[in-house]
Amino acid sequence: MLISHCSNTGTYGWIDIESASGRWNWKRSGSLYVYPFEVESANSISGEDKLNLRAKYTSQGVKSHSDFLGSSQDFFNIAYNQIFSPWSNPSTYPDNANLCVELLQFDQYNNAHVNFYTQNAYLSSPSKPQNPVLSANPGNNYVRLSWEHNLETDKAYYEVSRKVHELGGIWQVIGTTTNNYFVDNEYYYSNPVGDFGCTYRLRVKDTQNKFSVYSDEVSIRAEMMGKIAVTNEGVREYNLDFNYPNPFNPSTVINYAVKEAGLVRLKVYDILGAEVAELVNEIKEAGNHTIEFNASQLPSGVYIYTLQVNGFTGSKKMLLMK
Template identity: 45%
Template sequence: MEVFNQNGSIVNARFYLTDPYAGKPSKPQWLKVQASQNNHPYLTWDANQEPDVLSGGSYKVEKYSTYEVGWFQLATTTNTFYEDLTETICPLGQQCESGHWVRYRVKAVDNTAKVSVPSDSVMKMVLGGAPDKISVDPPSSEMPTEYSLMQNYPNPFNPVTTISYLLPKNGLVTLKVFDILGTEVTSLVNETQEAGSYSVTFNASQLPSGIYFYTLTSNNFMSTKKLILLK
């Protein structure tokens, strides 16, 4: 492009095009939780408008409960809604003396696996008493020294189970589920994660009963285990 000054002479000019979405996605907005038709916590939030989230991006749903140690990943979804089938909301107008609070938050993941900061969290009272604090193991302060993919629990399951794994170093992590023919049925994790221990909830409510396999890959590590869905 040529640029002229007031005298009509050409002057040198440089133009730099910057990508406003080159960094991490913005945090998801307007997270809400209400009761679904089956009285489970039903989360909704506004879609991120970054092109790299709208095209090929996803969202991480995270949960904190007195049953768990800190925040953990509940699910990965491309939708802007999620129903937590593992909890039941205390009915309106009834005492919920044995209930406990759970918190939810959401992170946006773009199509290059960059993750946003978490959304503002929301809370809901659900049925079920919290365990005695002395029976809850505190989180380990030691970092994992080797990769490990745990057996899902429960197994067999219907329709929700938890998969845990250990990462001794940072890296791109994928956790995928395949049917018995080797066809991928869902991708639970596809992002860069720091070293540490992780737990992911797999909801198979849309899948038929049968034998499935889940595979964890990170750096040069790969491990596969079998899980059984019984409905």
């Protein structure tokens, strides 16, 4: 079932197909379209859709977009994209039309059952959250999930879920927010060398207690947050924390904790096991310690740093990207 860019104007109205990734995705430079229709917001034409991208004069001759007859990413389906409203993506046309189609189910004969709103589009469920992106949160390197704000005025909050592939791959709700971003303070952004594969998704709930379908899923390699147990009596365990930032260029900071005073050795090795730096080789008192590693003389690549003290050994990976 393909529904997109409906118009309630004219005698019969009309339907065509528009990108589910956003109407800003088709680039034009002057009178020529840039082939192959690069994804870029600059110099785009608001409202350009795939049906319009047939036999266009482009920078490489007359071209048609590969999806001008429609794309599998555009289709409406249960749990994928069920709302077609003034606030959805794609949206009804014109954008301020109070018109909504809500897909409810497909019956045994593959007939679509829909709710059709012509006056009160806001009574439908919220539209699918758009364009989720993962990045490192500034200042602490936690995993940050951000997305485009839903345009509905009756949204209440976003619900964020995560699954970790190495821990069974089970979806868990990890928080809610009214912002268009969420910081996961249990994992550090460490792509692509992290030990854990984390996948995130979100959905939005409105003031009518209706949920949207889930957003597209996005994945990253991450490291579980190191836990340094500190009380008024001091550090209670040995710990080697993850470096920050990671990836880095050319410097990064490594934190570690020493339970009892002793000879501390902190060394860096390349991926083949060759030692490339000795950061610490001295007696350290019990407590939390910090060291900066400058890799300006080393080539890009994955490196391993290892802490040894009083029988404790811990290792972590880091990525130098120049």
